[in-house]
Amino acid sequence: MDIAVFQQYGPALIKGFGYTILCWALGTVFGMMLGLVIALIQRYSPRPVRWIIQIYIEIIRGTPFLVQLFVLYYGGPLVGLRLDALPAGLLGLTIYSSPYFAEIFRSAFRAVPLGQIEAARAIGMAEPTIIRRILLPLGLVSALPALVNFSIILTKETVILSMITVPELMYQVSRMSTETFRYLEANLVLALFFWALVETISRVGRRFEARITKHLIERT
């Protein structure tokens, strides 16, 4: 181990980690929002619309993230979509994660007992109100573990953004490696940072889950 190397590259690594967290957080939030919209459209739309959405889901889920990112970043300008690396990376993460989030929401909505929806219909509640007051609160609760799980997977997908020069942690680690040949040290730092991030997310997620399911657990 060479401490001097870390003194030199430390600030860049920490800054890179900041970008990693930023990309993960925004990618997760936007991807979840898009996924939620997709799941709701899927639930309430006529068949042709559902087919179109299904095709979108199949395409995005069926291709590697790296390929999607290259198409967006290098192919985008051909159709007038000229994005800097960071916005392109965020948009890429959003698109890439949306079908997975959509599927999580779709199955969570299906897990809401039909009887609880029917009870709302039976007193004359309108469908948008049912979505807001019954379907979303109950669906989000049952979706939470899977949402946290996929957002943890997403932390590690952010390293691919280094391929289009987003200055996140992987990008900094690659630079340090090639400039100093300290491959092992650089990648150990990467592993350590990711482990800390994932551990934090899963702890916060579990605590949040315990809080929102407090009233839903049958006690005898």
Added chain:
Amino acid sequence: MQASSVEIRKVNKFYGPFHALKDIDLSIPPGKVTCLIGPSGSGKSTLLRCMNFLEEYDSGEVRIDGQLIGYDAPGKRMSGRKLREMRRSIGMVFQQFNLWPHMTAHENVAEGLIRVRGLSKADAMTRAADALAKVGLADKMGNHPSRLSGGQQQRVAIARAIAMEPKLMLFDEPTSALDPELVGEVLNVMKTLASEGMTMVVVTHEMGFAAHVADQVAFLEKGELVDVDTPSGILHHPKDARIQSFLRTYHERNSF
């Protein structure tokens, strides 16, 4: 209390090729209790659910106070708004209670008053508290459903329905999911409601309730309405062999 009547004429319902309801004719008089009994799969729950159009019937008519429910004219579906309007005055109680687990008992009852009737939150909470007091749960208002027994949950569900001031109450096997010792408290609330002149349609396996509280009893089997009569006419002097055999099995199962 205003009470609705229900007129059912030649109602048919299919699930694919399965003929679930066959030309059902039944009159539910206002302010009376009608019990629907019969073996499971006979179509009694389906018939009940046609009365607030949670189940779509394929032909025939279901009229609440003379107004066709679910359709503007035969074959022409009613708008969602109009259907919701009609449902406001029809309360429904389910076998599985179907309370909303993320809300307290108090919030469960107030929800419809706020979101459907448009009451202010304060008014809704007051009215909800009254309804809960009426079913004997004034002290459990702050509990979530997970902290209530089955009987208490079902009484909250009844309070949720009556808080909307319905003119007709539909009960879909309200005591079938309850432990035997909790059945009584729910039936008592229903008896009180009946004595106040509420029109009630009750799908039930509680022959005692049918015998003592119902004004008329309808027996269904295999999607057919076999007979409608007074409780004693159906339960003590059944004319049809199918009813006799149903009651025989019932007595055998309940004797010891």
